[in-house]
Amino acid sequence: xxxxxxxxxxxxxxxxxxxxxxxxxxxxxxxxxxxxxxxxxxxxxxxxxxxxxxxxxxxxxxxxxxxxxxxxxxxxxxxxxxxxxxxxxxxxxxxxxxxxxxxxxxxxxxx
Amino acid sequence: xxxxxxxxxxxxxxxxxxxxxxxxxxxxxxxxxxxxxxxxxxxxxxxxxxxxxxxxxxxxxxxxxxxxxxxxxxxxxxxxxxxxxxxxxxxxxxxxxxxxxxxxxxxxxxxx
Numbered sequence: 001x002x003x004x005x006x007x008x009x010x011x012x013x014x015x016x017x018x019x020x021x022x023x024x025x026x027x028x029x030x031x032x033x034x035x036x037x038x039x040x041x042x043x044x045x046x047x048x049x050x051x052x053x054x055x056x057x058x059x060x061x062x063x064x065x066x067x068x069x070x071x072x073x074x075x076x077x078x079x080x081x082x083x084x085x086x087x088x089x090x091x092x093x094x095x096x097x098x099x100x101x102x103x104x105x106x107x108x109x110x111x
Numbered sequence: 112x113x114x115x116x117x118x119x120x121x122x123x124x125x126x127x128x129x130x131x132x133x134x135x136x137x138x139x140x141x142x143x144x145x146x147x148x149x150x151x152x153x154x155x156x157x158x159x160x161x162x163x164x165x166x167x168x169x170x171x172x173x174x175x176x177x178x179x180x181x182x183x184x185x186x187x188x189x190x191x192x193x194x195x196x197x198x199x200x201x202x203x204x205x206x207x208x209x210x211x212x213x214x215x216x217x218x219x220x221x222x223x
Contacts, residue, residue: 033210042201042217043154048210087153091209098169099144099212101154 002026002092004102011108018075020105022088025069030091032064032071037104038084046073046086075107083109113138117202117215124192124222132187132218134202142208143185144169145177147198148217154201160185161208192222 004024012018022032031050035043047055049064049071061074075082085104092098115136124130136143144159146169156169160179174196176188185204189196199219203212 031209035212042214043203043212044214045211050209089154089210098156098159098167099209100156100170101146103151103153 002090002095002098002100004088004090004100006086006088006102006105008103009106009108011110012078013110014078014080016078018078018107020073020075020086020088020107022071022073022102023069024071024088024090024102026090026092026100028092028094029066029069030093032062033089033091033099034060034062034073035087035089035101036084037087043087078109080109080111083107113213115202115204115213115215117200117218119218120216121219122221124220126193126222127191130189130192130220132189132200132202132220134185134187134215135183136185136204136213137183138204138206138213139182140204140206140213141182142205142212143179144203144205144212145175145185145187146201146203147171147196148201149198157187157200192220194222196220197222 006022033048034046037043047062059076064071089101145157146154158177160166202215205212
């Protein structure tokens with residue numbers, strides 16, 4: 001089966017940097033992705049890592065270490081609009097197209 | 112505009128009354144999925160589909176049915192809804208399946 005662990009909540013101030021860690025257990029790892037969800041909204045896709053290393057997309061970066069079964073999402077220059085829940089998700093190729101999400105990390109940005 | 116459209120947005124129904132939540136995407140995506148979201152439990156996959164007439168169970172398929180007769184549509188059917196199916200439901204689609212899912216706006220279902 002698959003399981004993902006991420007912190008439940010993180011609080012930071014505007015302009016700060018936040019790192020959201022995600023550790024996973026899966027039989028046939030096929031990539032780690034990240035989604036953002038604002039309260040009352042739908043999840044939106046942020047980034048994807050299939051190989052080790054850092055992927056940068058504007059203020060957000062995502063990192064993967066397959067040997068450690070670990071990844072993180074880095075939010076830089078935090079803005080109030082970044083207050084949201086962030087989910088990591090893995091696809092397991094041994095389980096067809098099943099995409100499993102972590103429980104989500106609620107990020108609260110304070111002025 | 113590229114999008115996933117779910118209907119209805121809100122639904123209150125009674126136990127045992129069959130219902131269907133529709134989902135349609137206009138991006139020619141092959142992969143489609145249904146998720147339910149409950150407080151503290153994150154997003155849990157109900158069913159997914161890799162193409163027309165190809166569907167498979169996710170983590171919580173009990174009490175649900177799906178069909179994929181056309182590429183764009185992936186309805187979720189609750190034959191006999193029960194109160195434990197009260198939840199927020201999302202339909203999503205993707206071109207590649209591993210990532211890049213586009214989600215619908217969600218359907219908040221209450222079963223009384």
